[in-house]
Structures are given as C-alpha cells and as structure tokens.
Amino acid sequence: MACLESDRTHTIYGIKDPRTNRFVYVGETADFDKRKQAHLRRCREGAIRPKIKGETIKTWLFDIFAAGLMPDIVPLQVITGDKQASRQAELKWVYRLASEHHALLNHWKEHKAAIKAALRGEPGELVARVVPEKRTASRRVRGEKEAPKPRDSRRENKGRPWTPESEARLLLLFHAKAGAREIAHELKRTPTAIRARLVKLGAIAERKHLAL
Known part of the structure; x- marks a missing residue:
C-alpha cells in the first residue's frame, strides 16, 4: 500500500559550524541521510566555489571544507505529516535558533521573516502561519536588484x-x-x-x- 503524504516521516535538521558549535542553517527533508550526503558533496575535493552574491549555505560549506573542516549535520526533530507540516516545524526551529542568536544563513522569505521577528522579540506564535506552497528565494540571493x-x-x-x-x-x-x-x-x-x-x-x- 502506498504511503500517504500525511503519514510520511520528515526530519528537521541543523548544520553546525565546527569552530563555534553554533548553528548556521536549518532544513527539512524526508530522507535525512540522503540530504546529509547531498550537503557534504558540495564540500568534495575539486569542487568550484558557487558564484553567488553574498554568503549562503552553499558558499559556507565550500569555505568550511577549504579550511580543512567538516560541518556537523544533526537531526533536530522528527515529525510525521505532510510537507506543509514539515515546513511549519522547520520555520519554528528557524525562529527558535534565531532567538538564541545563532547566525542562520537560511534565505527563504518565510525564514528571513522569522529571523527578523525573533530579533524584534515578536511572539513565536506569529511565525506559525501557513508557509507558501512554492518557495521563493530572496531577491538578493537570486542576484536581482x-x-x-x-x-x-x-x-x-x-x-x-x-x-x-x-x-x-x-x-x-x-x-x-x-x-x-x-x-x-x-x-x-x-x-x-x-x-x-x-x-x-x-x-x-x-x-x-x-x-x-
């Protein structure tokens, strides 16, 4: 029997800076091991640094590997539900870690809004809203004016x-x-x-x- 979307298991994970033991990124996935390996492949020897304006998790991973270090990618929470529920949980972790002054590199618009809300001291309930079905990266990351x-x-x-x-x-x-x-x-x-x-x-x- 096919697994219903609402019955799928999702993992909210974080990427830590090995130099400071502080989180720099929060993500969500239905296959943690596969996503972890995908992140680490960006650090492989011989890889070319992404040509992206500003610092992103992609450029950060490249620079960490170039410094002879390895990021710590750890699960934060495992939930059962659909993709929307997983993104809601991810958003709450972004808010929580930003409130604890972790310098996150997340660039989805809803994540940026959660980070700014945390910095302003706004209640966490304000970020527990429905996230968009289709995510949009910030203009600055896409290189637009x-x-x-x-x-x-x-x-x-x-x-x-x-x-x-x-x-x-x-x-x-x-x-x-x-x-x-x-x-x-x-x-x-x-x-x-x-x-x-x-x-x-x-x-x-x-x-x-x-x-x-």
Whole structure:
C-alpha cells in the first residue's frame, strides 16, 4: 500500500559550524541521510566555489571544507505529516535558533521573516502561519536588484558604542540577507555605520560589498 503524504516521516535538521558549535542553517527533508550526503558533496575535493552574491549555505560549506573542516549535520526533530507540516516545524526551529542568536544563513522569505521577528522579540506564535506552497528565494540571493527601503530619519543609536548584543543582532540581520538601509532601520544607526562595523567584524572585506 502506498504511503500517504500525511503519514510520511520528515526530519528537521541543523548544520553546525565546527569552530563555534553554533548553528548556521536549518532544513527539512524526508530522507535525512540522503540530504546529509547531498550537503557534504558540495564540500568534495575539486569542487568550484558557487558564484553567488553574498554568503549562503552553499558558499559556507565550500569555505568550511577549504579550511580543512567538516560541518556537523544533526537531526533536530522528527515529525510525521505532510510537507506543509514539515515546513511549519522547520520555520519554528528557524525562529527558535534565531532567538538564541545563532547566525542562520537560511534565505527563504518565510525564514528571513522569522529571523527578523525573533530579533524584534515578536511572539513565536506569529511565525506559525501557513508557509507558501512554492518557495521563493530572496531577491538578493537570486542576484536581482533590491527594492529601495524606506528611509528612517531616526538614528537613536548614532554615535553610541556597539555592545556584544547589538553586534550579534547586526550579524543575524546580515546573514538574513538584509541590506544596509534595512539593518540601519532596525538598529537605529546609519547605513555607513552598519557597513563600517561589518568590515571591522570581518563579515565583509569592504563597505561597498554590502548593498543598500
């Protein structure tokens, strides 16, 4: 008898940075072992680094292997249900880990929204919504031009010292593929200050490497 979609087992998994033991990515799959091997194949010797604007899980995996390291890919939760239920569970894990200041590289639009909600301290129930049937990657990951962000004249934190907490939020927003204006709006600083801090933290080589 064929297995019904609602009876399928799905695994929510995470990828950890072996240098920090912190999560950098959350995914979901109906075949954990196969997906794990697919991720590791991106690290194989002789592979070419993906030509993608910004850092993604693909470029991160390549760089980890180039450094002579191996990522830790671990199951987080096993559920029984359809694909929609699996994506809901995945989304909740994205929110949970972002709330714990793990710098996730997830780039699906619903994941970016969950990361930003976690950074703003919004209730987790707000991310427990129906995820789209067809996923869409963010424009920045696809290489398309970002839509202009509304300018915010309030710069409450302009000139104030950076704290470990504010730097952690900065890196989370950066890894969520937010542009300089959007990050500045969230942190109440100027886009110039955002770029300068990312350079100092080593997240980007030059200020121009972060789009507005």
